[in-house]
Amino acid sequence: MDLTLPEEVQLLRDSVRAFARDVVAPSAAERDRTGAFPTEILRQAAALGLYGIKVPEEYGGTGASMLAYVTVMEEIAAACASTAVSLAVINLGADCVMRFGTDAQKKRFLTPLCRGDLQAAAFCLSEPHSGSDAAALQATARRDGNGYVLNGTKQWITNGAHAGFSVVFARTTPDGGAKGITAFVIPQGTPGFRVGKEEHKMGLRSSNTVQMIMEDCRVDDSLRLGAEGQGFEVAMAGLDGGRVGIAAQALGMGRAALQEGVRYAKERKAFGKTIADLGAVQDFIADTAMQLDAARLLVWRGATMLDRGLRITREAAMAKVFSTEAAGRAADRMLQVHGGYGYVNDFPIERIYRDVRVTRIYEGASEIQRVVIGRAVTAGG
Amino acid sequence: MKILVTVKRVMDYNVKPKVKPDGSGVVTDGVNMIVNPFDEIAVEESLKLKEKNGGEVVVLSIGTKDTTTQIRAALAMGADRGILVLADGSVDPDAAARLIKAVYEQEKPDLVVLGKQAIDDDSSQAGQLLAEYLGLPQATFASKVDVAGKTVTVTREVDGGLETISFDMPGVVTADLRLNTPRYASLPGIMKAKKKEVKEFTPAALGVDIAPKVKVLKLEEPKARQAGQKVPDVATLVGKLRNEAKAL
Numbered sequence: 213m214d215l216t217l218p219e220e221v222q223l224l225r226d227s228v229r230a231f232a233r234d235v236v237a238p239s240a241a242e243r244d245r246t247g248a249f250p251t252e253i254l255r256q257a258a259a260l261g262l263y264g265i266k267v268p269e270e271y272g273g274t275g276a277s278m279l280a281y282v283t284v285m286e287e288i289a290a291a292c293a294s295t296a297v298s299l300a301v302i303n304l305g306a307d308c309v310m311r312f313g314t315d316a317q318k319k320r321f322l323t324p325l326c327r328g329d330l331q332a333a334a335f336c337l338s339e340p341h342s343g344s345d346a347a348a349l350q351a352t353a354r355r356d357g358n359g360y361v362l363n364g365t366k367q368w369i370t371n372g373a374h375a376g377f378s379v380v381f382a383r384t385t386p387d388g389g390a391k392g393i394t395a396f397v398i399p400q401g402t403p404g405f406r407v408g409k410e411e412h413k414m415g416l417r418s419s420n421t422v423q424m425i426m427e428d429c430r431v432d433d434s435l436r437l438g439a440e441g442q443g444f445e446v447a448m449a450g451l452d453g454g455r456v457g458i459a460a461q462a463l464g465m466g467r468a469a470l471q472e473g474v475r476y477a478k479e480r481k482a483f484g485k486t487i488a489d490l491g492a493v494q495d496f497i498a499d500t501a502m503q504l505d506a507a508r509l510l511v512w513r514g515a516t517m518l519d520r521g522l523r524i525t526r527e528a529a530m531a532k533v534f535s536t537e538a539a540g541r542a543a544d545r546m547l548q549v550h551g552g553y554g555y556v557n558d559f560p561i562e563r564i565y566r567d568v569r570v571t572r573i574y575e576g577a578s579e580i581q582r583v584v585i586g587r588a589v590t591a592g593g
Numbered sequence: 594m595k596i597l598v599t600v601k602r603v604m605d606y607n608v609k610p611k612v613k614p615d616g617s618g619v620v621t622d623g624v625n626m627i628v629n630p631f632d633e634i635a636v637e638e639s640l641k642l643k644e645k646n647g648g649e650v651v652v653l654s655i656g657t658k659d660t661t662t663q664i665r666a667a668l669a670m671g672a673d674r675g676i677l678v679l680a681d682g683s684v685d686p687d688a689a690a691r692l693i694k695a696v697y698e699q700e701k702p703d704l705v706v707l708g709k710q711a712i713d714d715d716s717s718q719a720g721q722l723l724a725e726y727l728g729l730p731q732a733t734f735a736s737k738v739d740v741a742g743k744t745v746t747v748t749r750e751v752d753g754g755l756e757t758i759s760f761d762m763p764g765v766v767t768a769d770l771r772l773n774t775p776r777y778a779s780l781p782g783i784m785k786a787k788k789k790e791v792k793e794f795t796p797a798a799l800g801v802d803i804a805p806k807v808k809v810l811k812l813e814e815p816k817a818r819q820a821g822q823k824v825p826d827v828a829t830l831v832g833k834l835r836n837e838a839k840a841l
């Protein structure tokens with residue numbers, strides 16, 4: 213078993229690392245303060261082919277591997293978590309259209325997205341009253357002639373205000389549970405589809421999180437994604453990959469936290485020596501490095517298994533919960549290493565601490581991941 | 594126009610080099626290796642010239658099989674094909690220049706572009722030696738390169754200012770820091786690079802003897818820098834400079 217990255221993934225890592233260092237990182241603190249969306253950075257990311265990493269070449273993507281995707285996530289997140297989550301949802305939206313779209317839908321939405329002509333994509337599943345229990349969603353799509361009329365409110369929608377298209381889930385059968393849900397792909401500016409309230413978040417402040425509101429929004433059949441009633445399947449198909457992606461995002465943040473902590477510990481002096489020489493600080497550093505390495509191995513396992521076409525529900529949940537919790541501890545401990553300077557925004561660790569918190573909540577909260585793992589293990593998986 | 598551009602595999606400049614215990618070299622095991630930054634600038638300039646004037650960019654490197662990765666990095670930026678001259682031990686600048694000359698004679702490019710120096714040994718000799726061996730004009734330390742017809746006009750960074758010279762192709766240019774900012778390899782570029790040709794030669798096949806003319810006897814760590822001192826007044830400073838540092 214060889215744990216070195218394939219050559220093309222190494223080259224991708226080096227290139228994206230340089231891009232993240234030169235282009236993404238310098239404005240991260242400023243964008244965190246102002247909440248500005250990383251428009252110009254995303255434009256350049258699209259030009260580097262980071263919008264449709266797994267989209268096949270014929271639709272403008274690269275058809276690269278999941279291992280390539282998690283590598284990009286780790287590198288971008290290490291520089292700016294907000295930019296990483298925007299990119300993650302762009303790739304998630306693209307993934308839904310790629311798996312369930314018709315050829316015409318792929319040409320219409322994926323090709324301009326990969327080219328960067330569309331600024332972003334969004335994935336609209338959560339609602340004010342349904343999150344973990346996504347199948348309880350209440351938005352409706354009523355059949356009307358050769359199309360549908362959608363009504364409802366979507367909550368926590370990343371990229372919502374900037375999305376050239378949104379993948380939207382709504383109920384076509386009133387009491388059908390998961391089977392009554394249908395997916396649609398709705399272009400920006402469709403009458404009756406508008407951006408609602410923007411959230412003011414503790415972290416990821418340069419990412420866009422809004423409500424998306426549908427008020428008698430009419431779409432014709434060409435905008436239905438997959439079959440009627442197949443919506444929940446559309447939502448869940450990319451889930452395992454999405455979880456490994458968030459695990460990689462957290463890993464990048466954890467790595468950045470460790471780097472910041474080590475840098476600070478080597479400079480700060482107390483009691484006549486640098487604090488890096490103190491046993492307590494060494495313990496923090498050792499535990500953090502060890503847990504992040506373990507997280508990376510879980511991320512790579514998930515990604516390479518997906519690349520081999522295996523089902524990874526259990527492995528994806530493990531990677532997600534382990535990596536996001538390891539990264540959370542990393543941020544907490546490295547903030548501690550900074551002392552009072554960790555509690556103010558002079559150093560990046562304060563931002564990382566706030567940014568990393570949400571990774572234990574979205575794309576399936578830790579509690580849900582443990583339910584998934586527990587069930588798989590007790591069932592003998 | 595056809596351009597031959599060279600890349601050298603060097604240690605990542607973010608890594609602090611460690612001298613081997615026996616002083617025979619620096620530790621490279623497990624160390625991240627990169628394309629020499631000046632060579633990246635040379636590749637970027639070659640690609641720009643190709644984009645403007647059409648033609649082909651051929652990347653050449655000398656080293657172990659692992660060096661293919663650095664050739665692929667240049668191919669991922671957009672170069673067309675690669676050549677690797679396989680060499681295991683150290684290749685001194687003179688041997689490198691003679692190997693490049695041998696490849697030049699096979700490829701007959703209009704222009705050879707090299708980095709002005711490699712950040713490992715900092716010799717800054719290969720480009721100059723190559724031009725001499727080929728009997729071609731050389732424009733080293735370029736901060737600007739323009740091509741019009743057969744004529745290449747180069748602005749050079751020289752002590753105390755800039756110098757502009759021109760020559761008719763073929764010729765040799767070495768790239769300085771301010772020449773350009775290298776592009777990031779795109780994901781599609783990286784995937785395309787996988788399919789591009791990299792030909793391998795041995796020095797023997799090129800008829801070049803690479804036995805080093807320069808022998809490295811021993812490497813040593815530089816002396817650890819001593820901590821600075823704060824002095825209360827100018828008189829003490831002058832005293833210390835005179836008596837301790839013996840600088841006055």
Ligand SMILES: Cc1cc2nc3c(=O)[nH]c(=O)nc-3n(C[C@H](O)[C@H](O)[C@H](O)COP(=O)(O)OP(=O)(O)OC[C@H]3O[C@@H](n4cnc5c(N)ncnc54)[C@H](O)[C@@H]3O)c2cc1C
Binds near residue numbers: 335570576579580
């Ligand atoms: C910044 C941000 C961006 C987001 N982006 C998007 C997006 O682009 N698209 C989108 O559709 N959604 C998005 N979300 C929504 C996100 O996926 C949900 O917040 C998440 O699924 C949790 O749902 P909830 O907030 O409704 O919490 P709830 O489901 O109400 O959960 C509350 C608590 O109960 C626990 N809990 C619930 N069920 C169980 C159970 N069965 N067993 C044990 N514990 C349980 C949870 O773990 C949690 O601790 C985003 C959220 C945030 C904060």
